[in-house]
Amino acid sequence: MWNEVYVEEDIKDHPRTLSILKKVQKEALLIEKFDDLWGRSKKPYLQKRDSLNLFLARKHGQLLKLAPDAYGSAGEPHYYFIHAYNCIYECQYCYLQGYFNTPDIVLFINHEEIIQEMEKALLSHPGTRVWFHAGEFSDSLALTHLTGELELYHDFCQKHPEAVIELRTKSVNTRELEKLTPLPNFIISFSLSPNEMARRVDLKTPSTSARLKAMHKLYELGFKIAAHFDPIIFEDQFKARYQELLQTMQELKLTEELEYLSLGVVRFTKEVYRDAERNYPDSVIHTGPMVKSFDGKVRYHRPMRMWIMNSIKELSIQAGVKPECIYLCMEENA
Ligand code: SF4
Secondary structure (H helix, E strand, O other): OOOEEEEEHHHHHHHHHHHHHHHHOOOEEEEOOOOHOOOOOOHHHHHHHHHOEEEEOOOOOOOOOOOOOOOOOOOEEEEOOOOOOOOOOOOOOOOOHOOOOOEEEEEOHHHHHHHHHHHHHHOOOOOOEEEEEEEEOOOOOOHHHOOOOOOOOHHHHHHHHOOEEEEEEOOOOOHHHHOOOOOOEEEEEOOOOOOOOHHHEEEEOHHHHHHHHHHHHHHHHEEEEEEEEEEOOHHHHHHHHHHHHHHHHHOOOOOEEEEEEOOOOEEEEEHHHHHHHHHOOOHHHHHOOOOOOOEEEEEHHHHHHHHHHHHHHHHHHHHOOHHHHHHEEEOOOO
16 A cells, blocks of 8 residues: 655654554655655655555644634634644545645654643633544544554543544444444544535545445444544535435434534635645536625625535434534634
């Protein structure tokens, strides 16, 4: 899977590095700092199909990032923690295609330092529930069989009931998770689209049916689960397609069990919009009138967004999702 594997000199003997190297079975090339090489020259996003390099590194600087107000359920602080850059999947709308100069993957191995930062964040919000989201710059489960950090974050949740961790994923790689005990504040959330749409735009990811199966398995094991219908991409049949998806979720008894369901329409920064047009010129993601909106992002105009999201919200409630568990993601005054 990996073309080359690069390892920063000062973490070359770290047990997590050694464990990853043993699993990838590839000789490592030592480098001083990952960003001396990673992203130094432009590597087109679609080259990830033929040649993907792996970097193991220590994350310096900001380990936690405060999420925008409209990111999660309102009224509580939300952070994302940065455990990796880039992703093995290839969703056509992914903002990573324009965000970094390269699709090469970086796995950060200093999880203990990330957790220390999370503990500091808890101290700065006494008496409040604080959310920590993984998966902003990468999928949070897809490579966990390699990276082996889930147990640390799970321990953190066990020790701090006032914290909530969300692992957001399109992966069905639940093997490492299944070794852990379910906790009320350790939530696994799946990004879901109707089957046919996922087949067209979520390239190299497990199908929606496979994701629902994984979700159901985790629910049966007692894990807290959540869902994101995000990005919602307009097509004439969108209501019927979401109804079908919700019906399958209801048959699996998932709709009533969701901790939350977020709804968000497809959106891009100006730069990513340009990259997505170049990379996927015929994609359905470009359908519909797109305008520059309140936060500078390119998306459908507000009446259309609200119509789409309110229609899906109504269908979700009819399928058994509790109304108070549904929120609109990245919307002004939502
Ligand atoms: S799973 Fe997420 S991070 Fe990975 S390619 Fe798709 S949108 Fe991007």
